Amino acid sequence: MEKPVLYLKDASIFQRESLILSDVTLHVKKGEFVYLIGKTGTGKSSFMKTLYGDLPLQKGEGEIVGYDLATLKESDIPFLRRKLGVVFQDFKLLNDRTVKDNLLFVLTATGWKDKAEMDARIDEVLDKVGMKTKSFKYPYQLSGGEQQRVAIARALLNKPELILADEPTGNLDPQTSVEVMEVLQEINKNGNTILMATHDYALILKYPSKTLKCDENQVFEVVQKSV
Numbered sequence: 001m002e003k004p005v006l007y008l009k010d011a012s013i014f015q016r017e018s019l020i021l022s023d024v025t026l027h028v029k030k031g032e033f034v035y036l037i038g039k040t041g042t043g044k045s046s047f048m049k050t051l052y053g054d055l056p057l058q059k060g061e062g063e064i065v066g067y068d069l070a071t072l073k074e075s076d077i078p079f080l081r082r083k084l085g086v087v088f089q090d091f092k093l094l095n096d097r098t099v100k101d102n103l104l105f106v107l108t109a110t111g112w113k114d115k116a117e118m119d120a121r122i123d124e125v126l127d128k129v130g131m132k133t134k135s136f137k138y139p140y141q142l143s144g145g146e147q148q149r150v151a152i153a154r155a156l157l158n159k160p161e162l163i164l165a166d167e168p169t170g171n172l173d174p175q176t177s178v179e180v181m182e183v184l185q186e187i188n189k190n191g192n193t194i195l196m197a198t199h200d201y202a203l204i205l206k207y208p209s210k211t212l213k214c215d216e217n218q219v220f221e222v223v224q225k226s227v
């Protein structure tokens with residue numbers, strides 16, 4: 001059996017001393033699209049932060065893209081993040097540079113050297129999200145949906161083993177949310193594994209997939225009907 005991209009066993013998620021989620025056990029396999037849902041404050045962001053190394057896993061077992069979360073060191077975090085693509089609600093693009101330069105910044109920071117290879121990779125990821133013709137624009141010249149598509153392209157640059165998307169449609173109107181979701185669906189069809197935190201139930205109904213729910217300090221899988 002192929003090793004899961006992510007697994008947690010009896011894991012607890014804390015914010016300082018407060019227990020946010022306890023006894024979390026789950027697997028995400030290569031190629032899956034998994035939703036993480038739950039009301040505001042139930043711990044979705046804390047859960048995501050633990051996965052990308054922003055919060056330590058203090059109790060239980062966890063492995064993500066080959067990294068042991070319980071023994072993760074500060075110095076491992078940049079390497080872990082290279083194997084993950086993280087997408088945030090507020091896009092987090094650098095406003096003082098163009099789309100292309102936003103992506104070049106990441107490639108340079110992650111050790112790419114060859115200019116032609118960098119250009120080709122940028123073209124490739126922008127093409128995947130339908131933004132190839134806008135590489136010269138500044139983020140503030142783009143709509144929210146376009147900015148999020150650029151952020152998704154940025155997440156794809158280093159061919160991540162897992163994409164973590166924390167409320168990627170949270171700042172977008174319903175129509176634009178669907179457009180961004182179409183991009184994520186397409187990427188998933190091409191083999192990318194995606195874990196997406198959301199409270200947009202309309203999207204889940206439109207694009208049904210495995211769904212984990214945070215509630216009362218627990219995470220459990222729900223069947224679509226009871227979402």
Ligand SMILES: Nc1ncnc2c1ncn2[C@@H]1O[C@H](COP(=O)(O)OP(=O)(O)OP(=O)(O)O)[C@@H](O)[C@H]1O
Binds near residue numbers: 020041
């Ligand atoms: N930096 C922090 N320090 C202490 N407690 C925090 C911190 N961040 C979040 N919390 C608490 O942890 C709990 C879970 O918050 P979290 O942001 O993970 O929830 P969420 O489900 O992602 O909510 P939302 O949908 O509003 O982002 C909340 O009770 C919150 O008050």
